[in-house]
Amino acid sequence: MLRRRIWSDGVARIRCSLSCRIGTAGWSIPAAEQEAFPLEGSHLERYATRFNAVEVNSSFYRPHRRMTYERWAASVGDDFLFSVKLPKTISHARRGEHTEADIERFANEIAGLGGKLGVVLVQFPPSRVFQRCEVETLFASLSSSLPCPLACEPRHASWFAPPAETLLADLHVARVAADPPPADGAEAPGGWPGLRYHRLHGAPRIYYSRYEPHAIDILRDDLENGAHAADVWCIFDNTAMGAATANALELITRL
Structure with missing residues (x-):
């Protein structure tokens, strides 16, 4: 569902409800x-007049101070939420290489977002094979430290088989629907059904290509069909040439 609001500059801006970000x-x-x-x-204040969500990717590469997150949270409206990407020092570590201290440090940093923290995104490297014990250990640690839903974006084919799907659902971890899909089944959301998280990287050229109108229409239908049963997020990651912003604005007008 959408609602239209007239802002102080007299421009009508369409905003999504909490069920569609x-x-x-x-x-x-x-x-x-x-x-x-x-x-x-x-930039963030201006961005937040048109969108109700953003994905923080820089946290994947480097830490941000808690006061930085606090400043970001203060820059947006009450209905705006952040998705924050888990540092690669945790998501890309081999078993036993990351410590509870790493997770606690990250949790303390993003606590600066307060109620504006919506999701933590965990992106695994393409080489990361699904191994049940490792997955249970990592997500148990994350769930106990982070006060928000978790979404993961695996890129190895082993994650799209029934054992992985069942475990993610049991752990209340949503699996990202990714485009272009890195493996069969990756194009559809999976894992925990309480969250549907779509990441659009650009196709055919990843990070660069702009999605054509017919692709946006298909995406719109998919989002609307899933919104009745889950919180739905849709993040455009085709940012290299600015296509992400154009596609996101186009999607909003089509909903």
Whole structure:
């Protein structure tokens, strides 16, 4: 469901309800889309007038101070949520290499978001084979430390078989629906059905390509069909040439 709100500048802006969150990876505003946003405010403040979610990818590469997250949380409205990517020092570590201290440090940092923390995204490397014991250990640690749902984006074919699906559902971890899919079955959400998390990386050229209108229509139908049963997130990650912002705006107008 959508609602339309008239902002102080007199422009009607469409916002999604809490059951459907649309945004991009990061909140940069490409030059070609500047007119769709207010002129004043920080990039995040301007971004948040059109979207109700964003994915923080920089946390994957480097830590941010808690006060940085606090500042970001204060820059957005009450209905806005952040998805934060788990540091690769945790998600890409071999068994036993990450410590509880790593997770606790990350949890303390993102606690600065307060109630604006919506999801923690765990992206595994393509070489990460599904191994039940490792998965149980990692997600048990994350669940006990992080006060939000978890979504994972595996990229090895072993994660798309029934044993992995069953375990993720039992652990209340959603599996990302990814495009382009790295393996058969990766194009559809999986794992815990209480969260549907879509990540659109761009196709045919990953990170660069803009999705054509017919692809946005298919995505719209998929989101609407799933919204009755779960919290739905849709993040465009085709940011290299600014296509993510254009696609996200287009999707909102089509819903």
